Amino acid sequence: MTQTLxxxxxxxxxxxxxxxxxxxxxxxxxxxxxxxxxxxATYLVTGRxxxxxxxxxxxxxxxxxxxxxxHVAANPVHAKxxxxxxxLASWTLFLLIGAFFGALVSGFxxxxxxxxxxRGPQVTDGQRLELAFVGGFIAAYGAKIAxxxxxxxxxxxxxxxxxxxxxxxLAVFVAAYGLAYxxxxxxx
Amino acid sequence: MLPLSSSMEFTLGTELAMALVLGAGFGFCLERAxxxxxxxxxxxxxxxxxxxxxxxxxxxxxxxxxxxxxxxxGLLDLRExxxxxxxxxxxxxxxxxFGAGFVIGGYCPGTSIAAMATGRKDxxxxxxxxxxxxxxxxxxxxxxxxxxxxxxxxxxTLPSVTGLSMGWFVLAFVAFLLFARWGMRQxxxxxxxxxxxx
Numbered sequence: 001m002t003q004t005l006x007x008x009x010x011x012x013x014x015x016x017x018x019x020x021x022x023x024x025x026x027x028x029x030x031x032x033x034x035x036x037x038x039x040x041a042t043y044l045v046t047g048r049x050x051x052x053x054x055x056x057x058x059x060x061x062x063x064x065x066x067x068x069x070x071h072v073a074a075n076p077v078h079a080k081x082x083x084x085x086x087x088l089a090s091w092t093l094f095l096l097i098g099a100f101f102g103a104l105v106s107g108f109x110x111x112x113x114x115x116x117x118x119r120g121p122q123v124t125d126g127q128r129l130e131l132a133f134v135g136g137f138i139a140a141y142g143a144k145i146a147x148x149x150x151x152x153x154x155x156x157x158x159x160x161x162x163x164x165x166x167x168x169x170l171a172v173f174v175a176a177y178g179l180a181y182x183x184x185x186x187x188x
Numbered sequence: 189m190l191p192l193s194s195s196m197e198f199t200l201g202t203e204l205a206m207a208l209v210l211g212a213g214f215g216f217c218l219e220r221a222x223x224x225x226x227x228x229x230x231x232x233x234x235x236x237x238x239x240x241x242x243x244x245x246x247x248x249x250x251x252x253x254x255x256x257x258x259x260x261x262g263l264l265d266l267r268e269x270x271x272x273x274x275x276x277x278x279x280x281x282x283x284x285x286f287g288a289g290f291v292i293g294g295y296c297p298g299t300s301i302a303a304m305a306t307g308r309k310d311x312x313x314x315x316x317x318x319x320x321x322x323x324x325x326x327x328x329x330x331x332x333x334x335x336x337x338x339x340x341x342x343x344x345t346l347p348s349v350t351g352l353s354m355g356w357f358v359l360a361f362v363a364f365l366l367f368a369r370w371g372m373r374q375x376x377x378x379x380x381x382x383x384x385x386x
Contacts (some may be wrong), residue, residue, distance in 0.1 A: 018241035025222035028239040032246025035221070038245060045206060047193035048270035049251075052297035053322065053380060056315075058321040077326035077333060094204045098211020099218065099298060101259040101303045103229075105218035105305035115307040116292060120384075132226070132310040135293015136300065136317020137324070139286050143297060144325045145332060146282025147272055150268075150296040151214075153279070159251035159270055161346040161357055162247065164274030171283025176291040178277040180233035183292055188231045188382055 009150045021108045039155055049156025051092045052099075053143040057081045058090035132184055146171075190264040215302050217243075224302040226294025226310055228386065233291055238372040241309040245368065249361050256358045266354075274344040276338045293317065 025031075043049050061081035065072045069085070071076040081087050107113045119128035143149040146168050148157065154172070157165025189195055200204070220226040221243045258264035269369035290296055295303055295314045303311025325332070348355045 005325075020340050025239070026220045028221060028242035029246050031221040032218055032243040033241060033250050035214070035217040036250025036254070036267060037214060037249035038210060038217060041213075041249040042210050043255065043269055044190045044264065045192050045210070045250065046203075047191035049384075050210075052300075052301070053305075055316075056297060056318050057318060057322045060190050060326060063323065064326070075330060075331045089200060089204065091203055092209045094207035095211035096212065096298070098208035098213075098303050099215030100211075102212035102215030103206075103219035103224055103302035103305035103339060104215075104239055105212070106216045107224060107302075110220070112189075112219070112224070112305050115309065117310050118303070118308050119310065120227070122250040123281070127222070128310055129313045131314035132293050132295070133317035133320075135291075136228070136291045136295070136314035136319075137289070137321040138317075139289025139293055139296060139314075140318045140321020141325060142284070142286025143290055144282070144283045144322060146279045146286060146338065147275075149286060150244070151298045153272065153283075155251070156249055160269060160271060161252065161354065162271055162274065163344040163349060164279040165271060166275065167274075167276055167344070168279040168283040170288075171280045172287035172290060175287030176233050177285040179288055179291050180230075184234070186292075187227060187294075188234060 005085070018113060022112045025110075035155075035181060036159070043156075046091075047151070050095065051148065051152035051156065052096060053140070053149045054081070055090060055093035055096040056140065057144075058087045058093045062087040072084075095110045116168065120185065122188070127129060131183075132170070140144075190258060194265065194268040201245060214298070215305065218299055218302040223299040223304045224308060224311065226303065226308070226314075228294075229299060230291060230294050231383075234382050235375045236382040238376055241368070242372065245365055249358075249365050252354075252361060253358050256354050260355070268271050271343045271345070274281055275336055275338040275340040277339055 029074045039049055058081045061072060061078045062074070065082065065087065072082050083089060083091065117125040119126050120126065139149070146153055149166065151164045154169040158169060218224065222239055228237065232240035252347055255264065255266065259266045293314045295311060297318055300311045300314040300318065304315055346357050
């Protein structure tokens with residue numbers, strides 16, 4: 001660092017460090033507008049909006065089918081995503097696969113690709129991974145009960161002024177703000 | 189007349205290809221906003237970084253405005269768009285449970301994919317938890333689906349409930365966004381001390 005300040009010889013790793021430094025995220029209002037246009041385009045082409053949870057349900061149905069297709073047929077929830085034996089040919093699952101690659105490209109361009117665990121300084125990586133799994137499990141249940149998540153209910157339904165979606169969004173923030181103090185050690 | 193799906197039959201291959209393209213835009217936006225990071229996402233609950241609300245609200249207002257304008261111009265038939273039937277009990281209960289999962293797990297289903305794509309192991313753990321959760325729901329509590337269906341009150345939007353045109357709500361949401369923009373700036377200053385140093 002001093003070397004660059006004094007104009008002396010550059011640290012040999014300096015270029016690598018500069019290259020590796022993550023770039024700032026884009027302006028949230030700009031990104032929000034872009035995301036809104038993606039949502040709008042999805043509506044205009046397919047007649048329905050974005051979603052994510054159904055993609056997970058399709059994979060669950062597929063896994064269940066590996067063990068026993070009869071069991072899938074007998075289970076009303078798995079059966080809904082079975083798609084006549086091709087559960088993986090799911091629109092929402094392909095949306096998620098696309099999202100994976102879109103995020104990968106954005107992360108690559110922004111120098112943000114790295115194997116890491118996102119957490120506050122007061123928990124260990126192991127604790128954080130456990131909490132992430134538990135949180136995912138709970139969120140899945142919530143999304144199943146509400147028939148949608150942040151994408152399918154909040155964004156998609158919200159933009160159509162769907163009453164249930166707006167209530168869902170409100171409930172999400174009520175619960176999350178209510179619990180934020182209890183889990184502050186995980187994040188702050 | 190839009191949506192295209194109302195006048196065109198897509199083959200499965202075309203549909204899935206469109207899903208990939210739209211999904212790529214979706215994932216690109218999520219990562220670019222910083223939503224591949226659980227700390228950035230949960231920052232909204234500690235009020236020092238309101239990006240989640242800014243992005244979500246702007247996206248909703250943008251899409252809503254587009255839908256309204258296109259339908260007012262006669263280019264889009266809003267009745268052709270799928271609406272999840274409202275069930276206030278299920279959507280508030282589900283929302284509360286989902287919110288708990290969000291602040292504990294640090295992601296929501298879509299953002300966990302963006303996190304996973306950029307190498308965040310906790311994003312992977314969240315996605316696995318999601319998968320286990322939907323699996324458990326199907327195995328142990330499939331009956332909840334029938335309860336949700338029985339209690340659904342059908343399609344309910346703010347315009348249909350109040351009898352006011354969608355345009356008024358678009359105006360109100362835009363005005364609220366401008367006001368909220370100011371309010372969120374105040375919050376971020378007030379709670380800025382919680383922001384991680386690096």
